[in-house]
Amino acid sequence: MSDFTPLPHRQSVQNPATHPELTPELLQSLKTKTDAALALLRRIASAYAPAVFANSLGAEDMVLTDLILNNKLPLGIFSLDTGRLPTETYDLMAATEKHYNTRFAVFYPERAALENFVHTNGINAFYESVALRQTCCRIRKVEPLARALAGNKAWITGMRAAQSGTRQNLAVQTRDAEHGLEKFNPLLAWSEQEVWAYIRKHDVPYNPLHDQFYPSIGCAPCTRSLSIGEDIRAGRWWWENPETRECGLHVKQRLAASTNTP
Numbered sequence: 001m002s003d004f005t006p007l008p009h010r011q012s013v014q015n016p017a018t019h020p021e022l023t024p025e026l027l028q029s030l031k032t033k034t035d036a037a038l039a040l041l042r043r044i045a046s047a048y049a050p051a052v053f054a055n056s057l058g059a060e061d062m063v064l065t066d067l068i069l070n071n072k073l074p075l076g077i078f079s080l081d082t083g084r085l086p087t088e089t090y091d092l093m094a095a096t097e098k099h100y101n102t103r104f105a106v107f108y109p110e111r112a113a114l115e116n117f118v119h120t121n122g123i124n125a126f127y128e129s130v131a132l133r134q135t136c137c138r139i140r141k142v143e144p145l146a147r148a149l150a151g152n153k154a155w156i157t158g159m160r161a162a163q164s165g166t167r168q169n170l171a172v173q174t175r176d177a178e179h180g181l182e183k184f185n186p187l188l189a190w191s192e193q194e195v196w197a198y199i200r201k202h203d204v205p206y207n208p209l210h211d212q213f214y215p216s217i218g219c220a221p222c223t224r225s226l227s228i229g230e231d232i233r234a235g236r237w238w239w240e241n242p243e244t245r246e247c248g249l250h251v252k253q254r255l256a257a258s259t260n261t262p
């Protein structure tokens with residue numbers, strides 16, 4: 001056993017990042033980015049049907065949720081329930097379904113694989129080693145993702161290039177060879193300010209943990225709040241080296257990212 005001790009969650013204080021000043025310049029850039037994202041989503045819906053949006057319920061994904069549902073785009077939406085999500089994320093999922101009068105498809109880990117992993121390694125084995133953490137992510141996220149994507153021609157994510165060093169070389173459109181479909185990142189060039197300007201302007205539901213300095217939210221035991229100046233993704237698997245801090249949902253696609261643009 002390691003001597004690792006999880007950090008406690010920090011209490012809420014005012015977070016300026018989630019309340020940007022809606023200046024004319026910001027609203028203009030937001031309009032330009034929104035128009036481009038909507039045009040891309042329409043193209044995906046028409047040229048790559050059936051296509052699905054992998055909704056992690058993070059701030060970026062709430063923007064995409066709003067764009068898709070308010071514009072009645074024929075795109076499927078699904079979420080992965082790892083079984084270790086924060087209570088706030090489940091509450092947001094319920095509130096979002098109510099807000100948009102819809103129901104998301106939710107995919108779960110394969111029962112036998114998860115039970116075997118926990119029985120063998122312990123309930124919090126992800127803190128013990130990178131290998132065990134990645135196995136946990138594979139069982140709880142990667143395998144359910146493959147099931148969720150099966151039968152589709154394209155999938156959509158809310159990844160942004162500015163989120164971390166591991167995402168700076170992403171492209172808006174790439175070939176996801178592992179799953180055999182196209183992958184689109186419509187918000188790739190968006191800034192954090194533009195994401196929050198959209199949420200404020202359109203009164204989009206969002207996870208209150210973002211106000212508590214959690215810019216990136218995953219499973220509860222693997223997510224912590226940030227201090228000023230830290231990388232946006234620094235709160236994910238913070239006990240590991242930055243190079244390993246992806247869950248496996250996007251790593252292979254990142255490495256295989258082409259220079260394609262919409």
Ligand code: SF4
Nearest residue numbers: 126136137140219222
């Ligand atoms: S983020 Fe943590 S709890 Fe969630 S699947 Fe990965 S290792 Fe497991």
